[in-house]
Amino acid sequence: MTDRAALQHRLEQGIATLGLQLPAGAVPRLLDYLDLLVRWNAAYNLTAVRDPAEMVTRHLLDSLAILPYVTGSTLADLGTGPGLPGIVLAIAAPGRAITLVDSNGKKVRFLREAIRSLKLEGVQAVQSRVEDVQGQFDCITARAFATLADMLGWGGHLLAPGGCWLAMKGRRPDDELEALPPGFALASMHSLAVPGLEGERHLAVIRHAGAAAAPAAC
Known part of the structure; x- marks a missing residue:
C-alpha cells in the first residue's frame, strides 16, 4: 500500500467510525490539504505534529x-x-462562509495558499488578533488556544445572537466554566471519541445567556 493509500485508508476508517458521510471528493481534498501542510511544515514549522499518519x-x-x-x-x-x-x-x-483568523503571518500565508490551491470557495484568511476582528458569525470554532474566559473576552463580540461557540478542549474544563464572562452560558458539553486518539477530548457549546433554545445541531 502506498503512503497516500495508507493515509486514505486511515482517514476513511476514522470517518466511518465517527459515523460521518462527507461529500464526494472530500477525502482526496483532505489528503491534498494534508500534503500541502506536510510540505509547508518542513520549512515553516506550522504544527508540532510531523508524522502524516498522526496528522x-x-x-x-x-x-x-x-x-x-x-x-x-x-x-x-x-x-x-x-x-x-x-x-x-x-x-x-x-x-458556508468561513473566516480563518490567526495573528501569525506565516500561518496566514499558508492558509491563503491552501485556499487558492484547494479552490475553497467562500473561505478567507485574516491576519489579526481576535479582539480586532469585525463582524458577527453564526458559529465560532476555537481549538483550545486559551481559556474559555479569555476566548470569550477577546472574541465574544463575534458571536451572533442565537449562535453557537464551539470550544474544543482536552479534559472537561469544569474549572473554566465557572469563570465564563457575563452574558454567556454553557449550552451543552460533549465527550468526543476521536478514532485513534488517546486522551480526553471535549467540546463545550456556549451560547449567549438567556438565548432561545438552540438549533438541533447546536
Whole structure:
C-alpha cells in the first residue's frame, strides 16, 4: 500500500467510525490539504505534529469530530493556526462562509495558499488578533488556544445572537466554566471519541445567556 493509500485508508476508517458521510471528493481534498501542510511544515514549522499518519488522527479526524455540532451559514475559526478545524470543515461541509483568523503571518500565508490551491470557495484568511476582528458569525470554532474566559473576552463580540461557540478542549474544563464572562452560558458539553486518539477530548457549546433554545445541531 502506498503512503497516500495508507493515509486514505486511515482517514476513511476514522470517518466511518465517527459515523460521518462527507461529500464526494472530500477525502482526496483532505489528503491534498494534508500534503500541502506536510510540505509547508518542513520549512515553516506550522504544527508540532510531523508524522502524516498522526496528522490524519490529531488534525483531520479531531477536526471532523465536531462537524455534527457546526451550524449556521457563517463561521469564524479563531486561532486557526494552519486551518484547524476551519479548512477541514470547509472541505467536509462546503457552502458556508468561513473566516480563518490567526495573528501569525506565516500561518496566514499558508492558509491563503491552501485556499487558492484547494479552490475553497467562500473561505478567507485574516491576519489579526481576535479582539480586532469585525463582524458577527453564526458559529465560532476555537481549538483550545486559551481559556474559555479569555476566548470569550477577546472574541465574544463575534458571536451572533442565537449562535453557537464551539470550544474544543482536552479534559472537561469544569474549572473554566465557572469563570465564563457575563452574558454567556454553557449550552451543552460533549465527550468526543476521536478514532485513534488517546486522551480526553471535549467540546463545550456556549451560547449567549438567556438565548432561545438552540438549533438541533447546536
